[in-house]
Amino acid sequence: MKTADFDFDLPEELIALNPPEERTAARLLQVGEGILDRRVAELPEILRDGDLLVLNDTKVIPAALEGEREPREGGTPVQVEANLIEHLEPVEGCAHWKSFARPGKRLKVGDRINFRGLMATVSARDGIETDLVFDVAEETFDAALDAAGMPPLPPYIARKRAVREDDRERYQTIFAREAGSVAAPTAGLHFTDELFAQLEAKGVGRTAVTLHVGAGTFLPVSAEDLSEHKMHSEFGVVSEEAVAAIAETRAKGGRVIAVGTTSLRLLESAWDGERVAPFRGHTDIFLKPGDAFPASDLLLTNFHLPKSTLFMLVCGYAGTETMKAAYAHAVREGYRFFSYGDACLLERNAG
Incomplete structure (x- = not known):
């Protein structure tokens, strides 16, 4: 077929x-x-x-995140959108997730991203996927994500309108x-x-x-x-x-x-x-x-x-x-x- x-x-x-x-x-x-x-x-x-x-x-889960990559030396902040897609093994007790992040080409390992107060570090990059380690313990991550994230609407909706509270x-x-x-x-x-x-x-x-x-x-x-x-x-x-x-x-x-x-x-x-x-x-x-x-x-x-x-x-x-x-x-x-x-x-x- x-x-x-x-x-x-x-x-x-x-x-x-x-x-x-x-x-x-x-x-x-x-x-x-x-x-x-x-x-x-x-x-x-x-x-x-x-x-x-x-x-x-x-x-x-409210897997859609919006934030800002912290400036590198001499640079400027970069707006970042990320959708969490897979839960990974914690890193030193901290929550660890694979994501689709945009603009991926503007991110590299070690970059720090502030998602509305929820901080994360880029731990790996592979094609369209970006791994993120959050500054939050695994056991408290759900509450932190509820505060910072939004519903992960499908791409064909998210491209047409903003995510709303409803x-x-x-x-x-x-x-x-x-x-x-x-x-x-x-x-x-x-x-x-x-x-x-x-x-x-x-x-x-x-x-x-x-x-x-x-x-x-x-x-x-x-x-x-x-x-x-x-x-x-x-x-x-x-x-x-x-x-x-x-x-x-x-x-x-x-x-x-x-x-x-x-x-x-x-x-x-x-x-x-x-x-x-x-x-x-x-x-x-x-x-x-x-x-x-x-x-x-x-x-x-x-x-x-x-x-x-x-x-x-x-x-x-x-x-x-x-x-x-x-x-x-x-x-x-x-x-x-x-x-x-x-x-x-x-x-x-x-x-």
Whole structure:
């Protein structure tokens, strides 16, 4: 398969730069035997008694930093933007992170950067990546980052507008628990307490897994042939409790609904050939057409980038021609794409 096989035309005006006024106000494209235009608020009507939602309870850290490189001898300060992308082993007890920093060419090892009072030293530079050691102990870093950082909005939003205070709430699911992601599991952004109450009244259960979303989710596929693409690695946990909930749902004839591609990738990583088993570790699974998807029955997800690994995943899940037709319909009908956009509910392609 070629990367070009997963291209499609997407008008720029359909890229959602802001969240909807209400989380459940997003549109929902239901894709199965046909294509139906629905609303996220209609999920209690669509799902069945005995179904189970599998949610990713990861919490997005305020990984976007703005600051100033201290002047070198005889020089002037330089404005710096950094997005933390990977937690590294502490250096002498101090927090240590890999980042994408701009302008990277203006930074070198030993430079000091003041991120709104949070001080850091450049410890390494490699291409577009810059390692930073912060003047803060590992155990107190989260509080320091909360004060200095902002939500790490996706590049296609950050290039168009500034990060706002309301993004702290809206670029976070209401069920986020485990801090560690540098991007949101965006299918979960549509849920509210009221919607959960309605689903519970319908008999729809829920359980949680944890996959810490990395910045690699936004990286383009550069290889022409998919067999040459190297997938990014992310850390995840599937607990005994989640395994039991999934097994009980299946035993009673209910359906397992993966909420987001992050939940789906983790469930498939935990599949032992017969069932979803407990899992703790890193996964770099690359799901695409031709792969089996035994761990779930439905997938709730947002609309994804052309030629992205996530569009390849949904093509594998529901069928390439089905998804191309669904996305063409979504474009014609003016659905909103990407992280703050609308959603679709996909039935697994049994073929």
